Amino acid sequence: MGETPAKLPKVLSFVNQKGGAGKSTGAVHAVDWFTQKGFSVVLVDADGQQSSSSWSEELSLPHKVISDPEALFDELPKLAENHDVVIVDGPGNASEVTKAVLIRSNLVLIPCRDSMIDLASTGKIVQFVRQAKEIRGGLPVSALYLNAVKENTILLREAKEALQSGILPLLQTALPDRQCIKDSPGQASTVFRMKGSSAKSAADSFNSLFVEALKLFEAES
Structure with missing residues (x-):
């Protein structure tokens, strides 16, 4: 699954105030990815939809539901002491919960779909991240990535151009629009556990995304 950088974020969070951006998909696949690499990891579900x-329950992956901002602020450092990595699935809104997650995160990934509506909606979460970085002297290390993209389209090119001109870096790896990724929750699986060429291709994309994000964290922290 590729080389894992030596320095890991104790708290890695997926945030975006827009529902359906791909936070849960990214978070659960990250938990499975780290688990398969032998790391001690736990998912914290901070989204009210749970x-x-x-999904993690069906995969027998360790998880907790914490959706109160004060509880998140207190519990995330404790969980980080007892695990190699804590993965947080943030809420689908810009709230005090999101702010608590940003204050406690070392690395934040913001999934975004390649529609102009989705691109426009990233403004609020980017503002939240910028404010957190200002308060915390540059932390959390943060980046955007494109999710569920249709390859080689004009919209994808325009989306990349729009995001690359922003405050936060855009990861080069984009997750493709694959049916196997959409099917994975319903099959109580992840693409890392599914068979077939499409699943392998999707797994390679997730692997590239996580390795790229970890290298960014290692370089900037």
């Missing part, structure tokens, strides 16, 4: 914790 979809990622239900």
